[in-house]
Amino acid sequence: MYSLFVLCMFVVAVTAQTTTSSLTIIDYLTARRSTNLLNLIQQAGLTDTLKGSGPYTLFAPPESDLANLDTTDKAKLAALLKYHVANGQYKRADFYNEMSLTTLQPSSELRVNVYLAKGIITVEGQTVQSSDVVMSNGIVHLIRGVMTPPTGTVLDVVTKDANLTTLASVIKTASLETFFQDQKPITLFAPTDAAFNKLGSATVQALITDPALLKSILQYHVVPGTIYRASYHTSYLHTFEEADRIRLHQFLFFSYEADSGSMVGDELSATNGVVQVIDEVLIPNSLSAQVKALTAGTTTAV
Incomplete structure (x- = not known):
């Protein structure tokens, strides 16, 4: 019971605060019990990357959406997961309308839109739902759904x-x-x-x-x-x-x-x-x- 209490307090602390800790993005996902995302990151060969120095910005989809992903094509899965990781650390205050972020997937950029009238931020159309979750090697934003890289004009x-x-x-x-x-x-x-x-x-x-x-x-x-x-x-x-x-x-x-x-x-x-x-x-x-x-x-x- 005590260990469960400590785990819950850790998740609350890293979710609510915006100052850098010594914990990595993988540590945060582990504490948050983002099992599906962690499994997919491992299958895509990105675990060591997201444990590394970074900095990276991870846009994390809901666990329920990730449960339905086709994982048979490992190269396609890796490309999709890399598309959810931007190079550099970006807080909500850093975003501006029509901003482009380079990702770990070569030649694929993320489009950020800031809609002031409704007070929301989207990344490739998916609403950014969380406040800043800053770790030692980057930042995590929770988003409403899985993003698919555009393939043409x-x-x-x-x-x-x-x-x-x-x-x-x-x-x-x-x-x-x-x-x-x-x-x-x-x-x-x-x-x-x-x-x-x-x-x-x-x-x-x-x-x-x-x-x-x-x-x-x-x-x-x-x-x-x-x-x-x-x-x-x-x-x-x-x-x-x-x-x-x-x-x-x-x-x-x-x-x-x-x-x-x-x-x-x-x-x-x-x-x-x-x-x-x-x-x-x-x-x-x-x-x-x-x-x-x-x-x-x-x-x-x-």
């Missing part, structure tokens, strides 16, 4: 997604491929193929014949900055279409909207931003009359 995310084939096609028609590769950081609200079907084949085909209008419609779906769902509250944001603002809204607890489009599936991180998949094609007010005029006298049924 916003354009790459779109072209690889089987549900976004129409969007990929009209991006090419509007000559926006370079924009979605090079512009950063951006958030794309990406209509699915079903969303384009809902808009109607006549309207879609008419837009394809008017690349300038199509370009403006697509640019309305893009917001400067990386806007993860954790930051959402009712707000009106400038888009690259410029004349109109897009309305972001969180409905209840887990439903998110951009104008009238509901977000579906997971948010998809990219090297230059994030893709939020939505179930409608959004038409800004300033362009709605032009879009309707395209199909005047014809049916928009699919």
